[in-house]
Amino acid sequence: MSPQHTEFVKLNEPYVASFGDKGNLALPPAKKLIVVTCMDARLDPAAFLQIKEGDAHVIRNAGGVAREELRSLIISQRLLGTREIAVIHHTDCGMLTFTSNDVHSIVKDAAKGNADVAKRVEAIDFLEFKDLEESVKEDVAWLKNQPLILPETPVSGWIFDVKTGKVSQVA
């Protein structure tokens, strides 16, 4: 498979052509909302929640782990005025299928005894989870108890179903 980025300029052209007045959007999110969700390829939060350009900060990583993104959450709240956080994990998440030890082994095996690589990867907690709903509730609880998140921030927790496209609130 040839690199995808060689197509980016072409893929971007229709968006530029129909950009309209989006160049006038303000930097602070209009809905004062942060969505934290998974990097999973099947998730398009802008589409499944009708988030338009200018509406909300969207933070994404493997699993949608909010506690890994404190830096971004603080910047969003303190400098850009957001006042609400929604955490959205999803069914069939890769994070339910492995342990950190598994990843350590995969990377070490591929590195064929390279001690530097072994040491580096073993230092990483891959933040896997065993129970989907519990993972959302834990993140929501963490946010509600985090001293650097603004007090009284509404925090909700959701699961996106990759088989139906539907979101359900669990916290």
Added chain:
Amino acid sequence: MSPQHTEFVKLNEPYVASFGDKGNLALPPAKKLIVVTCMDARLDPAAFLQIKEGDAHVIRNAGGVAREELRSLIISQRLLGTREIAVIHHTDCGMLTFTSNDVHSIVKDAAKGNADVAKRVEAIDFLEFKDLEESVKEDVAWLKNQPLILPETPVSGWIFDVKTGKVSQVA
């Protein structure tokens, strides 16, 4: 402003109604691509790069700082088969407008002398940048030299222009 999440189920309904056969999409990204970009509300990478559900992992944080997301990048490459990384920062980024010291002061002032809050926030590097193009090049160089990223991974660096919707390659 009332919490936005009370509208999520309603906002999600049209997506569910037109979900089609997306429930059959595979977990590994079809384009074997990771896009790392900013959480900024004005960016909709799925729209401006025609990324369809199932195509690519999308990682987002304040600034689109790739080096903060090593955990997710490793999971994506080693467990889910991605083979290319594109880093996309953007014009008018909030990360160009402050220093970590500024954020430390804002949070400490709001906490009115709370020593625990002061200690916690001072421990955080907010990873601001002074030069936009340089920030992309630094992230690309970091990825190319990172021992836990697969060797030979094509890594490209881009700037999205919030005034025009256009992407331009800078690395």
